[in-house]
Amino acid sequence: MLLRPLVVISREECEEELRRVEVDHSCIDVFIEKRDSFLLKITGLSTPAANILKQIAISFGADVAVHREVITGKVDCSDAIFMGTKRQLRRTVLALSSQPFGLAGLERQVAELLSRLDKLPAAIDLPLGRLTFDRPLIMGVLNVTPDSFSDGGLFLEPDAARRRIDEMIEQGADIVDVGAESTRPGSDPVPVSEQLRRLSSIFDHLQTRHVLWSIDTTDPDVARAALDKGASIVNNVSGGTNPALWQLAGEYCAAFVLMHIQGTPKIMQQAPYYDDFNAELFRFFSTKLGEIEASGFQRDRVILDPGIGFGKRVRDSTAAIRRLGELRAFGSPILLGASRKSFLGKLLGLEVNDRLEASLASAVLAFAGGANILRVHDVSQTRKALDAAAAIRSANGEE
Numbered sequence: 001m002l003l004r005p006l007v008v009i010s011r012e013e014c015e016e017e018l019r020r021v022e023v024d025h026s027c028i029d030v031f032i033e034k035r036d037s038f039l040l041k042i043t044g045l046s047t048p049a050a051n052i053l054k055q056i057a058i059s060f061g062a063d064v065a066v067h068r069e070v071i072t073g074k075v076d077c078s079d080a081i082f083m084g085t086k087r088q089l090r091r092t093v094l095a096l097s098s099q100p101f102g103l104a105g106l107e108r109q110v111a112e113l114l115s116r117l118d119k120l121p122a123a124i125d126l127p128l129g130r131l132t133f134d135r136p137l138i139m140g141v142l143n144v145t146p147d148s149f150s151d152g153g154l155f156l157e158p159d160a161a162r163r164r165i166d167e168m169i170e171q172g173a174d175i176v177d178v179g180a181e182s183t184r185p186g187s188d189p190v191p192v193s194e195q196l197r198r199l200s201s202i203f204d205h206l207q208t209r210h211v212l213w214s215i216d217t218t219d220p221d222v223a224r225a226a227l228d229k230g231a232s233i234v235n236n237v238s239g240g241t242n243p244a245l246w247q248l249a250g251e252y253c254a255a256f257v258l259m260h261i262q263g264t265p266k267i268m269q270q271a272p273y274y275d276d277f278n279a280e281l282f283r284f285f286s287t288k289l290g291e292i293e294a295s296g297f298q299r300d301r302v303i304l305d306p307g308i309g310f311g312k313r314v315r316d317s318t319a320a321i322r323r324l325g326e327l328r329a330f331g332s333p334i335l336l337g338a339s340r341k342s343f344l345g346k347l348l349g350l351e352v353n354d355r356l357e358a359s360l361a362s363a364v365l366a367f368a369g370g371a372n373i374l375r376v377h378d379v380s381q382t383r384k385a386l387d388a389a390a391a392i393r394s395a396n397g398e399e
Helices: 011-023 025-032 048-059 086-095 103-117 158-171 192-207 219-226 241-251 277-294 314-322 324-328 342-348 358-370 378-393
Strands: 002-005 039-044 063-066 077-084 125-128 129-131 136-141 175-180 212-216 233-235 254-261 302-305 373-376
Touching: 002 103, 002 277, 002 324, 011 025, 011 039, 011 063, 011 077, 025 063, 039 048, 039 086, 039 103, 048 063, 048 086, 048 103, 086 103, 086 358, 086 378, 103 324, 103 342, 125 136, 136 158, 158 175, 158 192, 158 277, 158 378, 175 192, 175 233, 192 219, 212 219, 219 241, 233 241, 241 254, 254 277, 254 324, 277 302, 277 314, 277 324, 314 324, 314 342, 314 358, 342 358, 358 378, 373 378
Parallel strands: 136 175, 136 373, 175 212, 212 233, 233 254, 254 302
Antiparallel strands: 002 039, 039 077, 063 077, 125 129
């Protein structure tokens, strides 16, 4: 069984989730009225288990949406959507602890899930510092490339790159993310030797600054060179396809960013498609986290990134931000990079250098939804926007 909290705001999204479960059409409006409660989707229940879950939930004042034929026994299995309060859910699964059909294990799974949802991700201790998540962290972008989609060529010269690093630190960047290989749609890989040529003096400069920094690369040789020079995070767009990258991170006690992507940068925007984007995103992280953990890498050093714009339609990128809270179920820090991305341009008809306000809106919405690290180009403006959002949410502002 896979447990996924559902973050649905609109009536349309709730109806879509109910139709996927294939509930009785006459009950859809009744269930939609309950969408403001805590929603938990449980996949792969046997029909007897779904029946028992629904009846016990109802006895505690909650409800469960199941396949319309569960009551007749004409289907062998069903997904289910629990609708109620977290207290009702706890009471329901406690009552299931002695039930058959695999329901007894739900109590532990739900307890672990709710624990992760109710607290911040654990701090990550790194060789040269510590990542804590009691406030939103800013990851400032430095592309040492001639062809990145937003700032290609601006920081290719070492002096310009060094000045930009200093500027971002002064503006409030908690992490500096450096890379020498564009990952824009349609881009080709850059040879290791060229990446290292572009980055060598940047690594030396970062060693003189008291800031955590990450290397953005899909190549293990580039990652190792950066880690040797003090990088604390291996950021990459490989989609977890290269175990050497997280194994290197483990060797250096660094953190590892696990980003979702469909395809590769070269082909990722050639008609991307998903049957159920948020479900597929959730399954990706569930599967890959299990694989990484099984390899011996510490799960609490993994940072999740839904990969805005990487093999995604506009509707997928907006859904990733709108329903980001679903990923909090994994208990891992969440990184989000929507800054200046093309989906913002398509939504509002904006050119790349006119997307500041749209980028700020995305960053604040992502923070409100559960993002812990925001990867951005405009550090100063984003720092102010996020500090304001955090102060408003905490209600600790001075009179």
